[in-house]
Amino acid sequence: MKDDFAPAVYILASARNGTLYVGTTSNLIRRVAQHRADHFDGFSSRYGTKTLVWFEMHATMEQAILREKRIKKWNRAWKLKLIEEANSAWRDLATDLGFDALR
Structure with missing residues (x-):
């Protein structure tokens, strides 16, 4: 197993209460960097979900994928509640991982 293998489910937002993107990755830091650089064309790039x-x-990964699939089926209110319970200020948690704050 690689040292950088760390399965995660994550939610990115375009702004507080904005568009949400739910994803799964084996390396959260690398994946956040890819989202911020618009590395992939698609939903996240189109809607500016970078926070x-x-x-x-x-x-x-199996557990992470299962959790992601469940969250994707949730209604928006449940997703907002999940975010608010852990991050009521909608702070960019990527700054805790070494990223510069978004402007």
Whole structure:
């Protein structure tokens, strides 16, 4: 197993109460960098979801993928509640991982 293998589910937002993106990754730092650089065309790039507002680490990718699928099926109010419970200020959690604050 690689040292950088750390399964995570995460939510990015375009702004407080803005558009949300739910994803899964094996390396959260690398994936956040890719989102911020618009590395992939698609939903996240199109809607500007670059602020990391919530994440959850998992022991395996299987667990992370299952959790992501469940969260994606939730209604918006439940997703907002999940974010608010852990990050009521909608702070960019990526700054805790070494990223510069977004402007």
